[in-house]
Every structure is written in C-alpha cells, then in structure tokens.
Amino acid sequence: MTDLAQPVPSPAIEVQGLTKYYDGKAVVNDVSFQIPTGCVFGFLGCNGAGKSTTTKMLMGMVVPDAGSAKLLGHEVSTLDPQVRERIAYIAEGHPLYSWMSIREAIRFTKPFYKRWNQELLEQVLEHFGLPLTRKIRRLSKGQQAQVSLALAIAPQPELLILDDPTLGLDTVVRREFLESMIQIIQREGRTIMFSSHILGDVERVADRIGIMVDGRLQVDCTTEEFKQSVSKLVLEFDRPVNGSIVFPECKGVVGSRSILNQLEVIVVNLNDEHRLLAERLEPKQIETESMNLEDSFLEYTRTNRKSVPVFVDQLKSHS
Template structure:
C-alpha cells in the first residue's frame, strides 16, 4: 500500500514584487483526508493552491502532487485532480448537457452517471443554458463537471462563497460522497467555518502567509479556551497572563480567550476575585477568529455612540 502523501509542500515561499505572500510553508496531506485550509483574506491560501496546481511558479521551495513536481504535472496526473475555484465559471452559451460533453472530452475517465446524479441533485435540466443559471445552479454544474472524472484529489477554493444554505448543503453532501472511498482526498479553503467544522478531519491555518496550526479540528478547539468573568462592579483590566489572546470588557463582565490555558491560568483568574467564572465552549469559528485576530483588549465598537 502506498502511504506517500498526496500533497507535499516544502518550505514554499512566494513574493509578488517585494510583497511576501507565502512564507516558508511546509505541509503534508495524506490520502483519504478532508483538509480544511484556513486563513483571512490575503493570507496566501489561493496563491498556495495555484502553485500547487502548477498555475504559478514559487519564488522558493516547492510543491508535489502524487509525488510529482507541481511545475511539471503530466496530463495523467492532472486527470487525477479535480479543481473547483471560487466564481464557478461556465460558458454561458452552452447548455448543461453541452458543458458536460465539453468537459468529458478532456478526461478519459469520465463517469456520466455521476455527472447526471449531481445535476439532478441541483435540479438542473440538460437543456438549460448555463448563462441563465442561478449562482447555486452554476456551482452545481461546476461541481458535476469536477466530480464526474472521479478525481482522487479534489481541490476546492472557497466554492461555497455566496451560495444559499440549500446549495451549500448540497455541496457538502457531494464532498462527502467523494471521500466515501479511502483513497479520495479533499483540500478546501472556506470562510464558512461551520462547514469546515462539519466535514474536515484536519485543518491548516495560515496567518501572515505562514503556517500557524496543523492539527485536527478537535485539537485546535481544545487548545483555545474562553472564560467569562462576572463582577459586581466594573471589572479590572485583563492581567498579563501567558497565552492570553484577547479580552473584552463590558460594564460587569470580562471575557478572556487563551491559547493552551493551564490550571495556573485559572488560578490567576480566580485572584481577580470575580463573582463567577464561566468556561464557555468555543466553536471552530470562535477559536479561529480569536487565534488570527488582533491581540489585546477590545471594546464594543458602537459603545461611544450610546453617549452621543
């Protein structure tokens, strides 16, 4: 059995002019994994994906897919990869059926049953003009064309952006269908972290173009803890406790988020003598925003308006 990673990124660095987009990024994605690729806008996710697929050159370092250098992917290797970028481009003058026939001409391994199952799931008729489709229907058509070649690696770059909840759920269901077989792998970026939390096995977090986390979703959530301290009077400023990521003060509460909190962390919070300390379970979105957001104390941004 081949246990080599499907994706290997080795000290990848990319500059546009003097601007550094990706910095010394290393990552391995094993077969059969759904990998969430996370980061704020401009943090290098799309650039990394484009280099990985051979659409752009790295400044330094390199990437490999199925053991082959991304800058020289063979047609046979490309046929094993499905790519669905944001925007869902289609040729508007073609019908749904013609789009499928056109795409099939590039792939020797084409499963028409999958194509028809996906377009049916998205309620598409073969004679519909692609240019007249809604955003969700267009996404469904692009997904059908991406899945019908039965790719071993599916790369999705924010494919659910702008879709309604029904279309997003259909997209997720289709992703899970792809990975029913153990050799199917998905790398996907998304700003919809509830979707990532629902389907991802592992996540990689980019911040400032560098890899800040590479772990399971559960491990990432567990490494961050949120506490709400309630006071009978105005709460004190947040103390300088190791691991503190952010704090938020209101008239009677002090909310604090920590990375890798310990029993000593909770002991230091108790020394503030709050009336109550309430640990709060964090979602992946809460944890991600705290982890990559601005450090320090925050206040409600509309608070000053209340006094005008």
C-alpha cells in the same frame, strides 16, 4: 514470521515552505503542511489570508517564490498530464465558459480525459436536476457550482481541491451543495481539500482543519483538537473593568477584552500557568467556557497578531 505491517501511504498533499510575494508583501509566508490520503481537509482563513493563493500555487496556477509542493507524490512544478488527470480542481467562482450550455461544457471537457465516467456524470446531473440544454450564464450560482462539481468528478479523481466552492451561495444551497459534495466525492475514500471562510461548513464535513492568518498557517490539526485547544477564560470582578485590568502577556494568550465587569481571555492550550495568572488578578469568579468552531475561529483570527500556532503531529492525530 512474516511482517504484516502495511506501508504507510504517502500524503496526498505535501507542502513545504510555500512563499509568495506580491508587491514586496508576503501574501503566503513559509506555509508547510501535509494532508493524509482519504482525509477531508478544511482550509480556513479570513478574506485575504492567503488561502486562494496557496491553493493556486498547489495547482500550478501561481508560481511560488519559494518552497515546493507535491500532489499525489509528484512535484507540482513538473506535474505530468497523467497525474493531473487524477486531480480535480474547482477554482473560486466556478469559472466556466458562460456561452456554453451544460451539454456543450461536457462535450468540451470530456475529450481531455481517458477515465471519464459518463454514467456518474449523468447521475450527478440528474441528482441536481440540471437541464443539459440550459446555458451556463442562465444558471444560478448554486447550479453553476453543481455543474463544476459534476465536471470535476466525472474523470474519477483521487484528489479534489476546491477553492471556496460555496462562495456566493445562500445558506440553504450551500448546505445542500456541501452535503451532496461529501456524499458524492468521498464515497470512494478520496482526499478532499477545500477552502472556505464559513466555519459552519467546515465543522460539518472536515476531519482536519488548517487556518491561515496573514499569510501564515497558524493551525493544522483535527477539528476536535482545535475546538479543544482554544478556550475562553471569563474573569468576573466586582467592579467595571474598562481596561483597568490587563491580563499579563504569556505564551498561549491570543487576546483579551473587557465587557462591563468581566475580562474575557482567549487562550490556546489552556494550562495551569494561565489559571495561576488569572487568580493573581483576584477576580470574584473564574469560568472556563467551551467554544464552538465558529467562535474559536473568530476569536483566534480576530486577535491574529498574537496567534499562537496550533500544530499536532499529523500521523498521530489522523490515526
């Protein structure tokens, strides 16, 4: 019998123990993860969590102090121009030469690439309604983001890495931009990694999420799994709590706070042990509240010192 099993494709991004120190402080600390080919990966974290530095290390813009990374199976530190041509990168703030017009920016970028798809570029520019003669500096932030996106996808990359592409955009433009981005980019099954600190954006488009807290990757799982893994136990008492009742320290408890006669406890992977501990406090009522991604993220990162890593087997969770 012939073995029909398909070979498992190598991950689009493989990161192993990436570490970066600035002034003796680890801004990225031993970060490891993998992004399967064809996946949309949302890279989350508060400002200063280390997302941008990690992304820059992936792109070879920042030299790591330890660890390594592979893009499309190739070491980042020795990335060939041929491999780099298959990867698009939009840096934070959409840096472009502001004195150029859109046409000049295209003329400048095009000669660097062999696989330049002018037709696709024109379609995208037309979709966004961008005038070719307009100077980059005269464009709004949203339009600059659109130009960056158009220039990034024209060489038909297999992997796109976008560092906070919606930073500085208002809600409407942000939503429009993200929807267009996913529609344009992912239609050929490309891999996308994009960082953001806006949860709503990620929730809508990402298959998987990674959350950085204080330079460490604390979460790496599917979006659904994360939503399910973080829960809120609400314990209601017949008297004001005001700090007199404290939930015991236990694995999975990332934080708690008291509001009037309620004690709210944020738990990762809620289990019987947590319920038992809650019952021992003899509350009048115990409720388990589900949380949307934004609430989960906020609660999870707000109490970051006690954050419990959430990792799920990558291949299993992606299948």
